Amino acid sequence: MSLSDRYSRVRKAHRANNRARPPLRERLFGLRRTLARLLRRAVLAVTILGVVAAGVSAWSYKAYVIDDPGAHISRAAIEEVIAQESRRTHPHGRVLQQ
Numbered sequence: 001m002s003l004s005d006r007y008s009r010v011r012k013a014h015r016a017n018n019r020a021r022p023p024l025r026e027r028l029f030g031l032r033r034t035l036a037r038l039l040r041r042a043v044l045a046v047t048i049l050g051v052v053a054a055g056v057s058a059w060s061y062k063a064y065v066i067d068d069p070g071a072h073i074s075r076a077a078i079e080e081v082i083a084q085e086s087r088r089t090h091p092h093g094r095v096l097q098q
Contacts, residue, residue, distance in 0.1 A: 071077055
């Protein structure tokens, strides 16, 4: 038995015992499929979070701005703030015409 025959027998036995690695095209397809699945899940998660955030924002706006804006928005509170403002005068002390 020559050396090359022995080598080819060992190589054939090695191939039979070891699982063959899939071709590059199949490995890339699997990677592409995994990345596509991950991207779909990420887009779905962002969409759901966006819808939830929009709903919470709309509810908050309605509750805190439209339904109950607070006492600082009432007509009396605004007139009180305007009354507290000082009058504008010229440097020589005369009041400006309004």
